[in-house]
Amino acid sequence: MEEVNKNSGQTLGVAALITAIITFVIAVIPCIGLVAIIPGIIAIVLASVGLSQANRADSPRGVAIAGLVIAIVASIMSLSQYMVIGKFADKFPDQIEEIVRDVQKNVVEEIEDASVSIKVENGDEVVEINVDQNKNDKVKTLEELEEGLNEPDDTLNTN
């Protein structure tokens, strides 16, 4: 029985130390660092209970203290990941506007180069306009035609 009392809290201390080290590795990985807070809290609880048991039984406390310190540091690292994401979220709105503007610009440029087909039906009358890769040439021709068309002003003067 004496042997058991001498190792009181040691098992919990070891469990806390192992959990804390694994938590620390998880906490520094940005992808999954946020979830490390859960094993971090578990490790802190295990270390605290182990430490109090070791104190009562006057058994070695080194492992439990090491587990507690690493668990606290790992939890702080995990919490800092929350802060990093918060900072990202603050900075992100400006960047997202820039991205949306770039995407809009790219889409407009692509549409300008694309071939367009418009078909208008009015009863039996069908008008079809096809614009392919040479769209710019056709726009130029259309502008030339419009310049040459000098229609008289046929607006009725009601005064």
Next chain:
Amino acid sequence: MNPMIHSIQTNCPAVRFRFSLKDDPYLLGNLVFASVILMILLYSLVFSPDRNDYPVVCIHEKITGMPCPSCGLSHSLSLILRGRIDEAYTWNENGMKVFIFFVSQLLLRIFFSRYYLNYPDSRKQLIITDISGSSLLFLITFMPFIIHIFKWL
């Protein structure tokens, strides 16, 4: 009164390891860490980078919409285990460093456990060497991720 075994004299390393495991935090820790590393390697081997069926997603990217330095790490580890090193670098440039860290830690757990059992007189020095060496290796490997945290704080 139940008789208690305080020490065992045998040449079989497996038997000595089994009996030492119950009372020795160092050996127990080594066993747990080796198991965790094996599970990570198994995870990388089971889930395929071609099917992209990884159950763990990047929480950082989900929330912010921006990739983080550890994005593509699972893909990278899987590709390294399949021998596709060039592709692994395109997924995550830190993938190889992380893979070397895990494999070296797995080998070190086995080596240090054997050394710990065979040379009981130098256990303290061994533990100090292990802690300092592994911490240094960890810092070198995960430095880009740690820098990422401090850069944004």
